Amino acid sequence: MTLLRCDRCGAAEPGTEPIGPATVGKVPGRILRPSLFDGCVTTDRTSIRRRPTRRPARRGRGERGAALIEFALAFPILFLLMMGVVDFGVNYGNKVETSHAAREGARAGSVGRVGVDTSCYVARTPPSTEARQLGAPRRVDAMTPREVFVRTSVRDRDLSSVCQAGLVNNLNDGMAWGLFPLFFVAAHMDLGQIGTLAAIYPATWGVAQLVTGAWSDRVGRKWLIAAGMATQAIGIAVIAGATGFVGFALGCALLGLGTAMVYPTLLAAIGDVAHPSWRASAVGVYRLWRDLGYAVGAVLAGLTADAFGLAAALWLVAGLTLLSGLQVALRMQETHRR
Secondary structure (H helix, E strand, O other), X not given: OOEEEOOOOOOEEEOEXXXXXXXXXXXXXXXXXXXXXXXXXXXXXXXXXXXXXXOOOOOOHHHHHHHHHHHHHHHHHHHHHHHHHHHHXXXXXXXXXXXXXXXXXXXXXXXXXXXXXXXXXXOOOOOOHHHHHOOOOOOHHHOOHHHHHHHHHHHOHHHHHHHHHHHHHHHHHHHHHHHHHHHHHHOOOOHHHHHHHHHHHHHHHHHHHHHHHHHHHHHOOHHHHHHHHHHHHHHHHHHHHOOOHHHHHHHHHXXXXXXXXXXXXXXXXXXXXXXXXXXXXXHHHHHHHHHHHHHHHHHHHHHHHHHHOHHHHHHHHHHHHHHHHHHHHHHOOOOOOO
């Protein structure tokens, strides 16, 4: 018996051949009949069968019902959890408002204004500078957003000093992330060294600010901010003048330490000066100027590096940071009097 193969599945069966002109006359005395399966004819009753394609099983009604039951059981728990979070937030907000009202009443009573409309006055809050506003004829909560913006940005010497220091702080931060890797590559640092140097700066910053925030409550805000800006300037200058890994690491550590001295202290200074009725708006204005420093630093450092080189851009940012610290030292008053 002749052993032939199917041209589709390759199966060998006796008495089968593929359909086509080449099959005519190859098996004398036998009648070729088409099979019901793709491209094969058989001379016997045996035919080559192919496995039918399996369709993906559809989810039955039982499985859909089980999923619906699971959802019905889980939804009340999730809903109660969500409502519990909302209720906790509302109650906590009420507690904060009550505590704030009691504190304001105590402040008003401590300065002898019991029995009068205390909303017309700014209570003295040692050691903040709110005492300068005591007895102001205008309600402090009547300040418009524009007035808060002008006062925080320009008119108030303490708040405006804080805003410019925040801008310059983020200016050198944006420069650091943009130019430091390029500067390290130009100094022939390998990839591992560059990654280590890039980690030293934020690691020093993050760990040190756990201490500097509380330290500002003891030593005051002004000189910690001024010293922090000067430390940042020295760190950038060390990096600009260094040629090896040790010098770069020292500069990154100084930059992180200076940032830690400045970052939490700036927000604390705003809390010292701004009255609670417009303190949140003042923080928003400060954040505007502070975060604008990222854009200013990236553009300024990039243009300077293109025109004069990477080292020149680093020296420029170091000089601006030092000038910012001098401005704080000369113009800003101490906001946290102990």
